[in-house]
Amino acid sequence: MHTVGHGDTFTAAGFDVQVHGELHAVIHPDIPRITNVGYLVDGGRVFHPGDALTVPGPAVETLMLPVMAPWSKISEVIDYVREVKPQRAYDIHDAMLTDLARPIYDHQIGALGGAEHLRLAPGESTAL
Template identity: 40%
Template sequence: MQLIFHGHACVSLALPDGGDTLVIDPGAYSDTATALTGAAAVLITHDHFDHMDLEAVLKHLECSTDTHVWGPASALEDLTSGGAPTERLHEVAPGDVLEIVGTQVTVGGGAHAEIHPEVPQLAMNVTYLVEVDGGRIYHPGDSYEAPATVPDGGLDVLLVPVSGPWTKLAEAMDFARSVPAGAVVPIHDALLSEIGHTLTGRWLDTARLGGKYTYSRLQVGESTAV
């Protein structure tokens, strides 16, 4: 399958042999129009606007009557309030193992990373481990929570958040080193300038960390084989 980066926290998975497309976190800082084109399944980690562009997802559900959305209750409540058909909305919780458009999706996580002790915590942030034909990618949403169980052989792609009010570069480095993966792809990066990207790449690259993965920053619209 092909993993395509659509900006900030949004990626899509184009499944093998002309299969369906699965999209994760089409938010307001992403190229949602391209990401959602042809999408049969949409996974939402939590209801922050930079992870779910409510208007864009509602429009896609209206135009594409076969598309279904999976996410925590708070995200689905926003979609329901916007008029989304409830029969195509599916609530998820940590521990769920789902079969979605030819993939196996394991839901994990539960908590959004703390922004500040005085900022109320979000109700829920889930993570997604997506597996198909031996390929495995992991999206942590707004967290550095590792998968509850890492499959034998590790992951093919670990998506690592690298900017935001809750992030810390040291925690991103620990996350990248703690989860065995062939490639680390930075996400949640809309706040970074090119200088910030360069600095982040230097710290997360294995030349400094001594890890075994390949650090692969993708431009918007670029893809990598999984």
């Protein structure tokens, strides 16, 4: 195991990975930011932003989208999807969403984000 940072590249399980970002998204101005990076896999096939919400330079096919966290609100999530401009976005970081809130997030992100918005149930998988 080794630490990676913005701009680093490596290969894992046969996938080429580029590291993007440096710091966790702001939780509150009084809380110090910690290191947090995202991973762009195979030149943009998949991007997992971690909690950094970095916009990578290359085009992104599939964005793993952190939809609910103590540091985010739905308007920021929608704006992030618009900035990254992926073909599709799959929800991650969504355990805090209640069954009542999920349909609201699904509708708003899908209608306003500009990308196909998808969510996998626990244990479910898909081919990309």
